[in-house]
Amino acid sequence: MRRTPRDSAESSRRMTRRGLLLGGAQIAFAGVLGLRMRHMQVDQADEFRLMAEENRINIHLIPPARGRIFDREGKVIAENEQTYRITMRREDAGDVEDVIGRLSALVDLRPEDVTRALEEMRTSPPFLQVTVADRVSWDAISRVAVNAPALPGVYPEVGLSRFYPQHETFAHVVGYVGPVSERDLARYEDPEPVLRIPRFQIGKVGVEAKFEEQLRGSAGAKRVEVNAVGRVMRELDRREGEAGADLQLTVDSDLQDYIKARLGEESASAVVVDVEHGDVLAIASSPSYDPNKFVRGISTGDYGVLRENNHRPLASKTVQDAYPPGSTFKIVTALAALESGLIHPDETVYCPGHMEIGSRRFHCWKRSGHGHVNLEQSLRDSCDVYYYDLALKVGIDRIAEMGRKLGLGTAPDVPMSAVTAGLMPDRDWKRRERGAEWRIGDTVNASIGQGYVLTSPLQQAIMVARVATGRAVEPRLVRSVGGLQTPSRGGPPLDIDEAHLKLIRKAMFVVSNSRRGTAYRSRIIAEDMRLAGKTGTSQVLNRVVRNQDVPWEERDHALFVNFAPYEAPRIAVSIVVEHGGGGSSTAAPIARDITLQALYKGTPPLDAYPAGDRGRIKEQQEQLAAERARRAAEAGRRA
Amino acid sequence: MSYLEYTVKTVPSGWRKVLYLNWPLIILLTAVACVGFLMLYSVAGGELQPWAEPQMERFGLGLAAMFVTAMVPIWLWRNLSALIYLVSLALLVAVELFGAIGMGAQRWIDLGFMRLQPSELMKIALVMALAAYYDWLPMKRVSRPIWVIAPLILILAPTFLTLTQPDLGTAILLMTAGGLLMFLAGVHWAYFAVVIAAAGGGIYTVFLSRGTPWQLLKDYQFRRIDTFLDPSTDPLGAGYHITQAKIAMGSGGWTGRGFMQGTQSRLNFLPEKHTDFIFNTLAEEFGFVGGFSLLVLYVLVLVFCIVAALQNRDRYSSLLILGIGLTFFLFFAVNMSMVMGLAPVVGVPLPLVSYGGSAMLVLMIAFGLVQSAHIHRPR
Numbered sequence A: 001m002r003r004t005p006r007d008s009a010e011s012s013r014r015m016t017r018r019g020l021l022l023g024g025a026q027i028a029f030a031g032v033l034g035l036r037m038r039h040m041q042v043d044q045a046d047e048f049r050l051m052a053e054e055n056r057i058n059i060h061l062i063p064p065a066r067g068r069i070f071d072r073e074g075k076v077i078a079e080n081e082q083t084y085r086i087t088m089r090r091e092d093a094g095d096v097e098d099v100i101g102r103l104s105a106l107v108d109l110r111p112e113d114v115t116r117a118l119e120e121m122r123t124s125p126p127f128l129q130v131t132v133a134d135r136v137s138w139d140a141i142s143r144v145a146v147n148a149p150a151l152p153g154v155y156p157e158v159g160l161s162r163f164y165p166q167h168e169t170f171a172h173v174v175g176y177v178g179p180v181s182e183r184d185l186a187r188y189e190d191p192e193p194v195l196r197i198p199r200f201q202i203g204k205v206g207v208e209a210k211f212e213e214q215l216r217g218s219a220g221a222k223r224v225e226v227n228a229v230g231r232v233m234r235e236l237d238r239r240e241g242e243a244g245a246d247l248q249l250t251v252d253s254d255l256q257d258y259i260k261a262r263l264g265e266e267s268a269s270a271v272v273v274d275v276e277h278g279d280v281l282a283i284a285s286s287p288s289y290d291p292n293k294f295v296r297g298i299s300t301g302d303y304g305v306l307r308e309n310n311h312r313p314l315a316s317k318t319v320q321d322a323y324p325p326g327s328t329f330k331i332v333t334a335l336a337a338l339e340s341g342l343i344h345p346d347e348t349v350y351c352p353g354h355m356e357i358g359s360r361r362f363h364c365w366k367r368s369g370h371g372h373v374n375l376e377q378s379l380r381d382s383c384d385v386y387y388y389d390l391a392l393k394v395g396i397d398r399i400a401e402m403g404r405k406l407g408l409g410t411a412p413d414v415p416m417s418a419v420t421a422g423l424m425p426d427r428d429w430k431r432r433e434r435g436a437e438w439r440i441g442d443t444v445n446a447s448i449g450q451g452y453v454l455t456s457p458l459q460q461a462i463m464v465a466r467v468a469t470g471r472a473v474e475p476r477l478v479r480s481v482g483g484l485q486t487p488s489r490g491g492p493p494l495d496i497d498e499a500h501l502k503l504i505r506k507a508m509f510v511v512s513n514s515r516r517g518t519a520y521r522s523r524i525i526a527e528d529m530r531l532a533g534k535t536g537t538s539q540v541l542n543r544v545v546r547n548q549d550v551p552w553e554e555r556d557h558a559l560f561v562n563f564a565p566y567e568a569p570r571i572a573v574s575i576v577v578e579h580g581g582g583g584s585s586t587a588a589p590i591a592r593d594i595t596l597q598a599l600y601k602g603t604p605p606l607d608a609y610p611a612g613d614r615g616r617i618k619e620q621q622e623q624l625a626a627e628r629a630r631r632a633a634e635a636g637r638r639a
Numbered sequence B: 001m002s003y004l005e006y007t008v009k010t011v012p013s014g015w016r017k018v019l020y021l022n023w024p025l026i027i028l029l030t031a032v033a034c035v036g037f038l039m040l041y042s043v044a045g046g047e048l049q050p051w052a053e054p055q056m057e058r059f060g061l062g063l064a065a066m067f068v069t070a071m072v073p074i075w076l077w078r079n080l081s082a083l084i085y086l087v088s089l090a091l092l093v094a095v096e097l098f099g100a101i102g103m104g105a106q107r108w109i110d111l112g113f114m115r116l117q118p119s120e121l122m123k124i125a126l127v128m129a130l131a132a133y134y135d136w137l138p139m140k141r142v143s144r145p146i147w148v149i150a151p152l153i154l155i156l157a158p159t160f161l162t163l164t165q166p167d168l169g170t171a172i173l174l175m176t177a178g179g180l181l182m183f184l185a186g187v188h189w190a191y192f193a194v195v196i197a198a199a200g201g202g203i204y205t206v207f208l209s210r211g212t213p214w215q216l217l218k219d220y221q222f223r224r225i226d227t228f229l230d231p232s233t234d235p236l237g238a239g240y241h242i243t244q245a246k247i248a249m250g251s252g253g254w255t256g257r258g259f260m261q262g263t264q265s266r267l268n269f270l271p272e273k274h275t276d277f278i279f280n281t282l283a284e285e286f287g288f289v290g291g292f293s294l295l296v297l298y299v300l301v302l303v304f305c306i307v308a309a310l311q312n313r314d315r316y317s318s319l320l321i322l323g324i325g326l327t328f329f330l331f332f333a334v335n336m337s338m339v340m341g342l343a344p345v346v347g348v349p350l351p352l353v354s355y356g357g358s359a360m361l362v363l364m365i366a367f368g369l370v371q372s373a374h375i376h377r378p379r
Helices: A005-043 A045-056 A096-106 A111-123 A138-146 A167-174 A182-187 A206-210 A212-216 A253-263 A291-295 A300-308 A326-340 A375-381 A384-394 A396-405 A427-434 A440-447 A457-469 A498-513 A583-600 A611-638 B003-008 B014-020 B023-043 B052-071 B074-101 B118-136 B145-163 B168-185 B189-208 B219-229 B238-250 B278-311 B315-339 B357-375
Strands: A057-062 A076-089 A129-136 A154-163 A177-179 A201-203 A220-226 A232-239 A247-249 A268-274 A280-286 A349-351 A354-357 A360-363 A371-373 A478-481 A532-538 A557-564 A571-577
Touching (some): A005 A045, A005 B168, A005 B238, A005 B278, A005 B315, A076 A167, A096 A111, A096 A138, A111 A129, A129 A138, A129 A154, A138 A154, A167 A206, A167 A253, A167 A280, A167 A291, A201 A206, A201 A212, A206 A212, A253 A268, A253 A280, A253 A583, A253 A611, A268 A457, A268 A583, A326 A396, A326 A457, A326 A498, A326 A532, A326 A557, A326 A583, A349 A384, A354 A384, A354 A440, A360 A440, A375 A498, A384 A396, A457 A498, A498 A557, A557 A583, A571 A583, B014 B357, B023 B052, B023 B278, B074 B118, B074 B145, B074 B357, B118 B168, B145 B168, B168 B189, B238 B278, B278 B315, B315 B357
Antiparallel strands (some): A057 A220, A177 A201, A220 A232, A247 A478, A268 A280, A268 A571, A349 A371, A354 A360
């Protein structure tokens, strides 16, 4: 069809018009695109650049090596051992099942580990390393390394884990470490990122927990470039972390080890404190447990055994258990009375075997009575009636004040877990806590360390150290942190008359060295090593029966405290044997042996012991030596 | 333009035609394609395989096809327009049927050396058909309703077929290009005003109904529309890709992060980095300077087309060139809007740059038509 010229001209004009309009619109739209590009690439460039960097850069933390823990002689208590684990990467392995099959022919793999690893590999990205076996032996690792060509995608990995080479010996002191739990994280307001590293270990109890920050160190970091699915492409840079600070404790491994052997199977605790600086030379609870089991993840079976043992191996008895101090508390009552000026040490009290106070009759442990006793005799014989008399004269508030002066009723400042304050009761306390008035009978009970009074073995040792020095000795467990010495804790002089302290020390000397003293049988005869102590028996049940006739759980606790040497005190010792019967029969011999061991820094010569005992002591020493050798060999084998 | 007219006028013939090609346009197209090679080389991590080299081969093939197409006189193409349109439509129906019967989701025809998507072919065929229709139709009938219905059918038939594939991008492209071509052909303003008003009103009503008792769509359908329009409401799905694309683009800054230094594309944060989102790689590695340069190249192609069309006194040629320019514009405008987060992601490639055979070949043939119209224009 031919067009008329007019039609053609009209069409051409209209199309030119509309073509230009549309072309203009197109170019305008391109302009909008250009502006948008400018906005994103110039105005918002920094923002987007940051987002791109966040996309591609991942920060991987490098866990720091934990600080080690040493004893006072530099012997290792806690260290880091290399642990080996076998990991696999799916993309390198090819046929995963086949490779695992070959691997299990070389190394003992637990079937549940294998199923878990297979499952993990199936669900995670192919480049992720999955742990097949943790804590494998060096032997197994070398077998894997030798057979590497046959095991594509299998990689041995080295890590650090806590190890306690002395096993049970310091379990209650240093505690143990374990992987960070949700509860641990919840404790911190803003948990350090290092805590989120898988299998990162932190201190759970004891010194490990109390010095967590110093021991932990600071994490290093490496920045890596990752792609969209998280595969690491390359390392950009790395900053090494800082290892944690080493700790040196004041404890002496040899002494602690001896004590552990000496306490044997008893449910007991022993504390040895150096009176000059307050150094805790030994602080042992028996029985104990192996902290390495906790580091590796203790099995429910093993844990159940520890939980159900009636000797409570998990309890740190030296600091977390409080016992009625029994007659050892008479030291406090006597000092309080002397300081009050209400009595004279030579004044005597007549003991007929009991005392009537109000309508109640309070018995002396010796039913036949001690007759006339003065202060020194009262301690030597541990006469109860003398102290009933003192209590009535002096009153509870003065006794409590003296107790607090000697460190009772407040928690000793040691970096261990669950440190108890014990209990030093007075009128205020009873009104506040029990809502009842203090009765005279309460004072009478308290005067001989029964009733409400509670002390921990560590507190008892501190009490004796203070009596022996006249200074406010505090326990020092950590000698240095990262090479930095901690100050001496010998303490300032207590505001107690030295003459009165001398009287008490003399009386304690008599307890152990007078033929009539309650601890005479456990004396030391070496001239410059003689000890001064006090026995105590704290009643578990308030009834008068012979210990042999009741079950173990109902027997009395045996206590003994002492310092030595008498002339120039160096150490203070406190022993508690739970349900051990009498302080003089059970606790005192242990205290004597430990005292000698500490003073001689090793096995004491037999002539330090009374001549009649030497045969028996020699036998015992040989037994203990054999026992310690056996344990050391066992520990060596396990390591 | 009859054959007689064609021969008596001083239209070049034989190899002399080569001299009368629109060379600046060819150079511009080659430049754009070279940008594509460079980026495909970069996203492959500095390798010619698997993308850059095949793309170069296809461009060579496309260039040859363009020359062959250009040598054929434009009146022959005009006479073939209706046939080409019908063949394309038939192919579209065919793959639709085969795809439905048992060839899986196959939407192409295997030519041996490449796979041809009929929907790509249709983009050109529709332009040709409409241009031929309006060349034939006397001007005074253009706006009569009965003569408006025919081109509408021409547009809506392939639009509907591609929509069911479903290929939303192509459907939008076909409909918009067809509509605008009708506008260029001189159809009365009022028709467009009515359509735009009706569409706008309809959409407005649908959205207005949301949350009312007479709600027109189901809640989940609204949510789907929300995600489509604003992917950031679905940050792990569609939103993730568009966010990463924007990061790639924005982090380029003024001059970019350097050739093959784009972290977003190199580390695979960028999705579809060799096809739909290749522009983001360019913008990341060469920055605003690089991205804007490509945009300028595109606009120049467009300008040359418009100038060539307006110079041409033949109605078919003008409409054809404008239509092809328009299609080209729609390709890059939709793609760029999409990768800059201005428009929803519909899957439209960046013309001549994105990796892909059919689109490139069809586009080159289209520019062959432009060249043919240019060589054989009435003088």
